[in-house]
Each structure stands twice: as structure tokens, then as C-alpha cells.
Amino acid sequence: MPGSLINDLxxxxxxxxxxxxxxxxxxxGCGIGTTVNSFARALIESKIDLQSLALVSGIGxxxxxxxxxxxxxxxxxxxxxxxxATGLKxxxxxxxxxxxxxDGDLSAIGGNHLIHAARRNIDLKVICVNNLIYAMTGGQTxxxxxxxxxxxxxxxxxxxxxxxxPHLVEAAGAVYVARWTTFHxxxxxxxxxxxxxxxxxSFIEVISPCPTLYQRRNKLGDGLDAMKxxxxxxxxxxxxxxxxxxLTMTGEIVVGKFVDRDRPDYQTMMRTQYTxxxxxxxxxxxxxxxxCS
Amino acid sequence: xxxxLTEIRIAGFGGQGVILSxxxxxxxxxIYQGAFATMTQNFGPEARGGACSAQLVLSDxxxxxxxxxxxxxxxxxxxxxxxxxxxxxxxxxxxxVEQDLVRVSDxxxxxxxxxxxxxxxxxxxxxxxxLNSVMVGFFTAVTLLLDADAVRKAVADSVPxxxxxxxxxxxxxxxxxxxxxxxxxxxxxxxxxxxxxxxx
Amino acid sequence: MKADPRGxxxxxxxxxxxxxxxxGALAAGxxxxxxxxxxxxxxxxxxxxxxxxxxxxxxxxxxDELAASITLQGAVWGGAKAFTVTSGPGFSLMMEHIGYAAMxxxxxxxxxxxxxxxxxxxxxxxxxxxxxxxxxxxHGDYEIIAxxxxxxxxxxxxxxxxxxxxxxxxxxxxxxMDEVVGHMTEKVVIPAADQIEVVPRRHTRKPVDEYLPxxxxxxxxxxxxxxxxGYNFHVTGLTHDEHGYPNMTPQxxxxxxxxxxxxxRDAADRIALFEEEQLEGADVVVVSYGITSRVAQRAIExxxxxxxxxxxxxxxxxxxxPEKKIRELAANVKAFVVPELNLGQMVREVERAAAGQxxxxxxxxxxxxxxxxxxxxxxxxxxxxxxxA
Numbered sequence: 001m002p003g004s005l006i007n008d009l010x011x012x013x014x015x016x017x018x019x020x021x022x023x024x025x026x027x028x029g030c031g032i033g034t035t036v037n038s039f040a041r042a043l044i045e046s047k048i049d050l051q052s053l054a055l056v057s058g059i060g061x062x063x064x065x066x067x068x069x070x071x072x073x074x075x076x077x078x079x080x081x082x083x084x085a086t087g088l089k090x091x092x093x094x095x096x097x098x099x100x101x102x103d104g105d106l107s108a109i110g111g112n113h114l115i116h117a118a119r120r121n122i123d124l125k126v127i128c129v130n131n132l133i134y135a136m137t138g139g140q141t142x143x144x145x146x147x148x149x150x151x152x153x154x155x156x157x158x159x160x161x162x163x164x165x166p167h168l169v170e171a172a173g174a175v176y177v178a179r180w181t182t183f184h185x186x187x188x189x190x191x192x193x194x195x196x197x198x199x200x201x202s203f204i205e206v207i208s209p210c211p212t213l214y215q216r217r218n219k220l221g222d223g224l225d226a227m228k229x230x231x232x233x234x235x236x237x238x239x240x241x242x243x244x245x246x247l248t249m250t251g252e253i254v255v256g257k258f259v260d261r262d263r264p265d266y267q268t269m270m271r272t273q274y275t276x277x278x279x280x281x282x283x284x285x286x287x288x289x290x291x292c293s
Numbered sequence: 294x295x296x297x298l299t300e301i302r303i304a305g306f307g308g309q310g311v312i313l314s315x316x317x318x319x320x321x322x323x324i325y326q327g328a329f330a331t332m333t334q335n336f337g338p339e340a341r342g343g344a345c346s347a348q349l350v351l352s353d354x355x356x357x358x359x360x361x362x363x364x365x366x367x368x369x370x371x372x373x374x375x376x377x378x379x380x381x382x383x384x385x386x387x388x389x390v391e392q393d394l395v396r397v398s399d400x401x402x403x404x405x406x407x408x409x410x411x412x413x414x415x416x417x418x419x420x421x422x423x424l425n426s427v428m429v430g431f432f433t434a435v436t437l438l439l440d441a442d443a444v445r446k447a448v449a450d451s452v453p454x455x456x457x458x459x460x461x462x463x464x465x466x467x468x469x470x471x472x473x474x475x476x477x478x479x480x481x482x483x484x485x486x487x488x489x490x491x492x493x
Numbered sequence: 494m495k496a497d498p499r500g501x502x503x504x505x506x507x508x509x510x511x512x513x514x515x516x517g518a519l520a521a522g523x524x525x526x527x528x529x530x531x532x533x534x535x536x537x538x539x540x541x542x543x544x545x546x547x548x549x550x551x552x553x554x555x556x557d558e559l560a561a562s563i564t565l566q567g568a569v570w571g572g573a574k575a576f577t578v579t580s581g582p583g584f585s586l587m588m589e590h591i592g593y594a595a596m597x598x599x600x601x602x603x604x605x606x607x608x609x610x611x612x613x614x615x616x617x618x619x620x621x622x623x624x625x626x627x628x629x630x631x632h633g634d635y636e637i638i639a640x641x642x643x644x645x646x647x648x649x650x651x652x653x654x655x656x657x658x659x660x661x662x663x664x665x666x667x668x669x670m671d672e673v674v675g676h677m678t679e680k681v682v683i684p685a686a687d688q689i690e691v692v693p694r695r696h697t698r699k700p701v702d703e704y705l706p707x708x709x710x711x712x713x714x715x716x717x718x719x720x721x722x723g724y725n726f727h728v729t730g731l732t733h734d735e736h737g738y739p740n741m742t743p744q745x746x747x748x749x750x751x752x753x754x755x756x757x758r759d760a761a762d763r764i765a766l767f768e769e770e771q772l773e774g775a776d777v778v779v780v781s782y783g784i785t786s787r788v789a790q791r792a793i794e795x796x797x798x799x800x801x802x803x804x805x806x807x808x809x810x811x812x813x814x815p816e817k818k819i820r821e822l823a824a825n826v827k828a829f830v831v832p833e834l835n836l837g838q839m840v841r842e843v844e845r846a847a848a849g850q851x852x853x854x855x856x857x858x859x860x861x862x863x864x865x866x867x868x869x870x871x872x873x874x875x876x877x878x879x880x881x882a
Contacts, residue, residue: 087567
């Protein structure tokens, strides 16, 4: 149990962090650190081989996660964590590749890559911290910002509809889709552990507070108020039809595991196809280990 | 065999093996005859389906300018290609036509015209597809530009193994037909291609 | 080290430049390509897609060039030698990731088969108008290497060179083909694998606790590790210190960006490849590259037949620009003539390097075809009549 580890070892997630880089840049009340905590606990629970684990982030507040985890970690360009991770995974299929990024990075500038990676069923574990806003740049509208929210680029209220991310990625082909909030730290850890067991494109959305930019501008209180909101308004509905889980500014948040299905991942399909059409001419990709001679 | 700079255009429609003909001749010159060859082809919408054309420059020194400026030899396998490219043939040049597909009219240039029913010959051999090998054989015979053995080798290694024999047969047929056409046509001995005016 | 024979199609071929480039990549040991179809470059990835499953490797067609140009970098950090292939519009989309590769020192190759622009321009017709974009297209200060083949044979030979330079300097290398060279078919001789020299990755031999990802030795190029080897390294496009950690101070920025620049600039003479002919005693030197160098050769020969003393300098590496060579020549010649399929790009570099010591004449062409050699000849004649500067 993680609880007992705290007693024995101090902070149990510390071995997973680059403590020489602390303090981190996140604001008080921000939920990203909480998600990292759940992620680290999932690493403990799933007993995953850390050496095989690589973490890829894009740009934004969540994009900074890559810089704080003591793993092979890549802080890529804005929106392109998924295609970078795709290359990493295809070149070295033994790696467990996690994409850890924000809602704006993954679903706006990176939206095209998100749906295509899901379609191809690339074996990636995507953790999308959704704070409903562009936070790093000062609170602009994201594709996930709920209707009527005030943002710096919609100062009179957002009027464009937002993405329902679980619905989007399910439609595109993800094999595992879950949503939690930063209130659901244990459930989140469990979902991450489960995703590690899946082969294929897994997507976990974590609703996370941005007190500095989203909540303040929308008079939604601070980090603690967000926790109260998540606690009161979250409703666990495993297997909920994803078209029913869209978010509003203050309404119900449907959480749970929405999709858990199996279909062959990209590399399996590739190998099958090549074997079928090339027969003995097909040569398996050798391990791309370096010959440094 | 000396190979002075020779510009060739081969044109017809898609499916006739226009590009493959150019590849075979280029290969023969550059790989099997120790000369140099540069082949370019038309790309873009005009290359899809309908008209199709390849340019080939042969020389015994490295080819610098990649395109033809005015062809010495024009091979046309469709009426459209004939109409479009016929006027650009150099004075004293050679025109080779697929005689069942091209009706030759008057030219303003002084040229030598050689005709071959390549498609019909190919059909008689059992596969219309090999018309380009007939054409290549005919070309070899009437232009005296390339060593027949070099072209034969190029045909052999440019076609799928299962069709090699048939293509070689088609090549020989074209070669024979060309040899006959050559003896039947006056002023064919001049290797510099500057033949006297003649009209079929 | 020598090439892996599995990727080497030894023999004499009649092959176009696009296909030869693909064979060069395979011979260089590249087993990963990510691409997005675009004329006139597509044949390169088509051939790679057909060949690579039979030699052991991966091709993935991505959703756009933004993706392709970063997917290949993920593959490099996974241990592969990787490249992508594009033309003008796609090259424009790749610019941010050329900067990322320069900043993170990811060895990789970007092939640009140049076509007429701007915008969609002339998809099936040539230009050489991406030369400055190759050098300066991404934001910020950085250096890259760019090579310009002028035949299918060079598309093969220099693609290997491109991969080797990428590995040696940990830099993105631009392979600047043009539509004519890409679509032109000529004899290509592919040697035996043991005749092909391949530069391996500069992989660290240090133990995990001693490895600093961006610490460098004398030649300014750091050693690399791959994901999954236990090094737990961090890579970022942010300004970073020797640990690879973000460190955004003017001091660290200065140190990093100057090193990225100097690792190429200091080696410029060693990287520079050019072909020269009759430079001794020349009044006029024609500077050209890519397909234009072949067209210019006709004009040079015609000028020599008229008794003019014309030298030839063909740039094989366009970047880093061989400015020392131009500067030396400028002291002894009257003028440079620079034909190129653009309205004046590399000519600016020639003029800059000549620094007023010799005159510089551009022979511009907006693209869509190649120069008429007569047009180059006219300028050579004009240049040879000019008074020495």
C-alpha cells in the first residue's frame, strides 16, 4: 500500500522525480503535481520496468512534466508529443511510451495527431491533463473550455462549442478511455496501471484545476473549491456512452472507465500485413541498438 | 560504336510502354554499351492516363543538359503524339511511327520515316503488352544507334522474369522488321542520320 | 564502420534520382522514415515503403509534414537512423522541427526535392528556391549542413554523406535536390557494402552516473544516449544546460547557441565539398549547384571555345557556405557568375564572400524549367568584359 510506503520511506514518489530540479514551476492549487503523484504511484503499483519507460510531453504547463520525472523524458514541440512518441515507439517497440501533456497541446495544435494515433492504434499511453484553458500563455480559450467561460481571448464569454475528448478519441479508435479528476487520485493511479496492461492507444483525461487563470477569471474560487466541486459534482459511471460525458462550466462531471476494448495495435497489424504479403521476404526490424564501434 | 549526342523523344499514350522503352534504350547505352544516357519523363496531370512522353539523351560523353532541345529521333505511337511532337523533329531526323495508330501527313522538315505495326506484331505474339519491345527492336534496327546485343540485354533485365522470353521474342521481331524496312528504304547507310528527303 | 550489406543494392542500375536517394538512405543504414506524400519527392518514400520491410525497418506515412518531421526525431532517440522527405510546401511546415533537431542535436536528414514556389507553385517542375529557407527557415540562430546533388549517382552517394555528416555533427542535414535531379534517370553504380563508409552514432560509453547529455569535448559535439538504456536523460527544445535541463539565462543561452553554431562553423573547411575546374588563371568563375551546374557546364564550354578564361566552382555543400574559397578566388578573378533556379539566393553569399574584390553577376530563373545555356553564356561574356574590381 502506498500509505505504508510513506511511513517507511518518506515521500514514496520522490525516487521518480528529479529532485535537483525542484521547486517546480506550477502554481499553488494547480492540479498537475497531483497527477504526477498518481502517475508515480501507478508506476509503483504496476511494477513497470522503469528503464523501459519513456515519457514525452508537448508544450504548456503539463508539458513541463517531462522535465521533472526521472525517466528518459522528451519535452518536444507544441502539439507534437504524439508524433514524436510514435517515432520513439516504432523505432524501439520494447519501450513503454507515455505521452503526458495538456488539453490545448493534445487537442488543439496536436488534435490531428491525436485522432490519427488513435486511428492507427499506436501503443501509447496518453495522459491528458485538462485544465480547460491555455494556462502557460495566460488563460486563453482552449478547444476544451466550457461554454460561457471567460477567457483572455473570449473576454465576453466563450461561444464556440468545446471538444468532448473521451468521445473524440473513442470515435477515432482508442482501446482504453477513462476520465478522472485530481480529486480521484487512487482511481487515476489504477487507470494508469490498467492502461499499462493494454496494448494500443490509451487515453486518460484528468480534469485538473487552474486556479490562477481559469477559476479566478470565472469566479470559481481556488484549488480547494475545485476539489469541493469535483467531489460534489463528479459521478462515477463506468462504461458511460462517451457522447454523454461532455463538460459544462459548473455541471456534473462524469468520470470512470468509458472504453476498454481490444484491437490489434499498429505494429501488430504492420507485422501481420507484411508477413501475409511478403512471406519469407519480410525481415523483422532488428533492435536498433547502437553500434558504437 | 561511337555515339554522338543524340536526342530522342518517345511518345504515345499510357499503357504502351513509352517510359519502359526509354528505360531500355537508356540502359542499353549507359550500362551495356559504356556510353551515357539521361532519361526524363513528363510528370503531372498530362502524364496520367492519356498522353505520355519520355525524353532520352544519349552520348559517349557525360550528358550535361538533361532535356532534349530538338529531337534527332522521334518515336510516336499515337496520333495525338504525332500531332504534338511531329513538328519539333530536327531537319534530317528520323521518325518512327506505329503505323496502325498514326496516319502520317506532310512534314515541313526533311526527315526519314520508318513505320512498324508494333501492336499488331505484339498481338500476333500473343500479348499486346510487348509492343514496346517490338518498337525497341525496330528502333535498334533502323537507327543503327545502339548495339543490338546491348539493347537485347537491356530488354532482358527490364521486364519481369515471367515475360522475359516473350519480350525478347518481340524484340527480335521488331529487329527483323526494322532490318527489312532499312533495306527497303534508300539512303540508310549514313550513320550521321542526315538522310535525304523522303516521304512515305 | 562499413555499411550493413542488407541495405545495399550493389550493382549497376538505371535509376532516377528519387530512387537513388532512397537507396543511399538504406545504404547509410537508415531503417526508419516518416513521410507525407508530396510531388516531386514521393517516389523516395514509395521506394522506401516497398524496400524497408525486406531489410528490417519501418516506414510510416504520417498525417502531415509537421508529424513526419518530428516522428523521425522520436525514432532517432529510439536508436534509429531516420529521415523524412518533402518538397516546398511540406518543407515550410517542417521548419519548426528543423530548429528542434538543431537545438536538441538530433542527427537526422531532411530531403527537399525542390519545386517552383511560393506556395503550391509548380508541383511538377523544378526550382532551387528553398536554399535560403534551408539555411534560415527555422527561428533563432543555428547552423545546418546542406548538400546539393546534381545527378542520380550523387543522389545515392551524397545521401550517404548526408547521414554521415548528421551523425558526425549531431545536426539536421538538408538534402537539397531539385525536381530535375529527382526525376531524371541515369546510370547509378552502387558499390559493395564493404566499400561504403558509414559513420556510427556518437553514442556515449560513459556509465550512467557520469553521463552528462550535453557536455562536450574539444569538437563541441556531445555524446548521445538512447531511450531505454537507463540513462534517464532529458531532452528539451528549451535553452538547456549540460544536464539537458531547461536553464533560461542569457549566459546559458549564449554558451549553448554559440556552441551549436561553432560546431559547424569551426569545421566548415572540413565539411565543404566542391568541384573545381580551371580556376587557375580564370577571369570569370561560374558558381553553381544542383541541376544548374550541368546546364552551366554547357555555357562554360561554349565560352571557352570562344577563348574566354572561365573557371567552374560547383557547390556540393551549399551550407556551410565555402566562403573562404570564394574569398580566395575573389582576389584573383574579375567576376563571379551565379546561375540558379531562383531570383537570387546563393548569389548573395557569393557577393558577401567576394566582399567587393570581384564583381558578382546573377543569372536568375524563376523556375519551372532549367536555364537556356545561351542565357548563362551571355552573362559570362559580359562578366569577362568587365573591369576587375
